[in-house]
Amino acid sequence: MPRLSNATLSQRSAGVSAPSYDRSKVTPGILHFGVGAFHRSHQALAIDTLLTKGLANDWGIIGVGLLPSDKKMEQALKPQDCLYTLITKHPDGRQDFQVIGSMLSYIFAVENPELVLEKLVDPAIRIVSLTITEGGYSFDRVTGEFDPTTPGVKEDLAGSPNPVSAFGFIVEGLKRRKALGIAPFTVQSCDNIQGNGDVAKRMIIEFAKAKDPEMATWISESVAFPNSMVDRITPVTALEDIELASSALGLADHWPVPCEPFFQWVIEDHFPTGRPPFEEANVQMVSDVMPYELMKLRLLNASHQGLCYFGRLSGYTYVHEVMDDPLIVKLLRRYMDEEASPTLSPVPGVNLAEYKDELIERFSNPQVLDTVARLAAESSDRIPKWLLPVVREQLKSDRSVTLSAAIVASWARYDEAIDENGETINVVDPLKEELIAIAKTQRENPLAFVQNKKLFGELSADSRFTEPYLNTLKSLHTAGAQATLAGILG
Structure with a gap:
């Protein structure tokens, strides 16, 4: 040819x-x-x-x-x-x-x-x-x-x-x-x-x-x-x-x-x-890009992190497969509505409800064959920029961070580099060795992962964040991803 x-x-x-x-x-x-x-x-x-x-x-x-x-x-x-x-x-x-x-x-x-x-x-x-x-x-x-x-x-x-x-x-x-x-x-x-x-x-x-x-x-x-x-x-x-x-x-x-x-x-x-x-x-x-980019980073990008770790721990390979799981879709919907949206100012020309509906539709596209592994790569660059600002703004207003903390806990569990079936997870991250080593200690010290101040600053000292984080991590260790999601979402 x-x-x-x-x-x-x-x-x-x-x-x-x-x-x-x-x-x-x-x-x-x-x-x-x-x-x-x-x-x-x-x-x-x-x-x-x-x-x-x-x-x-x-x-x-x-x-x-x-x-x-x-x-x-x-x-x-x-x-x-x-x-x-x-x-x-x-x-x-x-x-x-x-x-x-x-x-x-x-x-x-x-x-x-x-x-x-x-x-x-x-x-x-x-x-x-x-x-x-x-x-x-x-x-x-x-x-x-x-x-x-x-x-x-x-x-x-x-x-x-x-x-x-x-x-x-x-x-x-x-x-x-x-x-x-x-x-x-x-x-x-x-x-x-x-x-x-x-x-x-x-x-x-x-x-x-x-x-x-x-x-x-x-x-x-x-x-x-x-x-x-x-x-x-x-x-x-x-x-x-x-x-x-x-x-x-x-x-x-x-x-x-x-x-x-x-x-x-x-x-x-x-x-x-x-x-x-x-x-x-x-x-x-x-004249001002900020409202648009905050909307995208906190709704689309942070939701990608919300689905990729729970998705991999639940045994999925592709993003559209994850989106066939009603528990993970419910997690994303509630994260967007209850924790991300309250941190956003009005975005000129954008209907936020329609934008969130469109995100679910885009993630569910079975033709794109986007992989969970791609979304999970370089998380140490992504979580601090996309999800943790939501956590900090919610805490500043004394609002819930239960779902955001659960997403962070799913990342910590993912970085143990072993899934629920004992198979190796190929962690791709510039801090790979350091993060895996820390994650492997968290059954003895459950706060070890979020005590990494380079990534989390002082969040490990705030019980409003650590309480839901520890609850999720413990459940991931004892019950697995699916049972954990069911427990979080009620």
Whole structure:
């Protein structure tokens, strides 16, 4: 089977949509660090939509891979001229196949750092966007302060001859633009972090202070960092997706992207050097992103954590299987209504009840095949940012945290790395060894897990949290997940 590329695109099967625009006439305006599945199902789709409408011919994307593991993405995308298939999977079984053409080139920065810097200095590049995951922003999980010891950043601050981290490239790129009198690009975080633009600005300035204090001041005064909220469930590409896309196209696609139909992107409208007309691609441009992102982080993301540990302990593999369990659905409904919603302010243009109903429907989509394991990964980055703020706000108002505490207890039980049948749980977390070691002591010291101040601060000293936490953990140990849920929910 021939490989998907510019040369073979016209040979694709009927019924598969593809760029109707002339890609050779599109020029880059965005450089993106961290080309994973989410970027390709979300931001790259939005630009592709604009290109199809003839609205963004100078806003094509240059993708950049920073990690040694990104070599695989280069090997998948370069022979395909950066074309790939987006597979939209509807709950009723329908599948839409669309070839996306908005990424014009891909640079593997590990092997070609100078080319990345050359592109960053190009005045045509007016936006540098990021999906580098929470861990890429180099902040302490509890204090929120800059952590100079994270991989990549540590090497950059130690004087690496070429930049290694996204921060290293951004600061060096801005330094060269400043020296040449070229206006700075806008830094657009697209990661799932509350106040992502604010976090990016603060961390990059702290990085610059350690590397080049004069640049830190200039960045603070001259560079825009708009906040944004992103949402689209995009599971890891499975072998079946590769076979599915290649069969539908009649062309071999080595790394397609599956996703759900839902798409949301809310962006703070602050782009001094210009931006694409995002609103023509179903993007909301607003003055304040905060209400939208709090809604998403505390309802969608925290609910993902609510279902994944109880789901795995109950023996489920896929998210839609978990959502067939009425006890877990009841847990999510009650968590959203009783504990998360009271912490939220009104969200302009959003009916909260309808939004919560839509979340249950999205989680239940059997076609997406999102895994419980994906949602449980990197929990030490997620729980402190998504769920613990709900706990703290509820406690501040002296309201119940019973369900939130139960979710934390299910995480603690999950991190014992052995399920209820004695099978190994593959814990994926940057703090894996430390967390498993602590979790394995909690039958003797039931508070051990939440006494980890790096993650939980002083919560272990508040009985309003620890009482339901201890009750749930004890029940998980003695009765199992299903009986525990039945007991909690009445």
